Amino acid sequence: MSGVLSPVPEDFLRRKTLTAESDGAMRTIVDYGEFGIGVTDEPIAHGGGSAGPSPLQAVLGALCGCEAVTFRRTSQEMAFEYERLQFEGAFTIDIRGRMGDRDVRPHFQTVKLLITVVTSQSEESLAAVIEETEARCPVMNLLIDAGVTVDVRWQLKPGLPVEVNA
Known part of the structure; x- marks a missing residue:
């Protein structure tokens, strides 16, 4: 190469x-x-x-939105059906960075997301969609590439069986 x-x-x-x-x-x-x-x-x-919202809250919101869009596209490709996603997010910053301490990053130290997927699909099917979603999500990968500790936890919440039209 x-x-x-x-x-x-x-x-x-x-x-x-x-x-x-x-x-x-x-x-x-x-x-x-x-x-x-x-x-x-x-x-x-x-x-x-x-x-x-603060600019950093807007970035956290953009992460949720980007995860949702990426999950939707990926789930369609993988024939994974779900009802909805629910997000809870938080971040930490060390304010010394924005106060001028150049030894401290002025942006996120950590970002945490809890994403609940409401679906009747199996955990195994969900795991495959999650892996692909996280590899593709531009905002998540931007944060990771910036050295931010990103902790995303996914959970399955049982939903109603999806009706498939024959």
């Missing part, structure tokens, strides 16, 4: 854009174009106005 990555064919590349503006306060208004406006802010206790 030559160690050189082959060029990515143009039809596999995707480009997404947004614009954002901050008026000098902690709040940032993000225009997602066709998807509308979003706001990030800091809590009042941290100098913000509590107008929206």
Whole structure:
């Protein structure tokens, strides 16, 4: 192997854009174009106005959303049927990093997710979908590549049998 990555064919590349503006306060208004406006802010206790989630909370939300999308695509490919996913998430940061201590990462130290899959499928089938989902999820892999300790726990919650139309 030559160690050189082959060029990515143009039809596999995707480009997404947004614009954002901050008026000098902690709040940032993000225009997602066709998807509308979003706001990030800091809590009042941290100098913000509590107008929206903190940027790091937004990243945690993006992780949940990305896991959901990736799980859906993967489950369809693997013929795994489920009713829904439920997420509980948390993160820790060491605030010394954002206060200027360059020996401390200013981003997540840890991220924890508990993902409940409501399904009538077997644990073995679920395990295969989970393995593939975690390998494919862009946001999860971005965090892992940044050195964040990511602890995702999946649990199966029995659901109603899925009716298959003959």
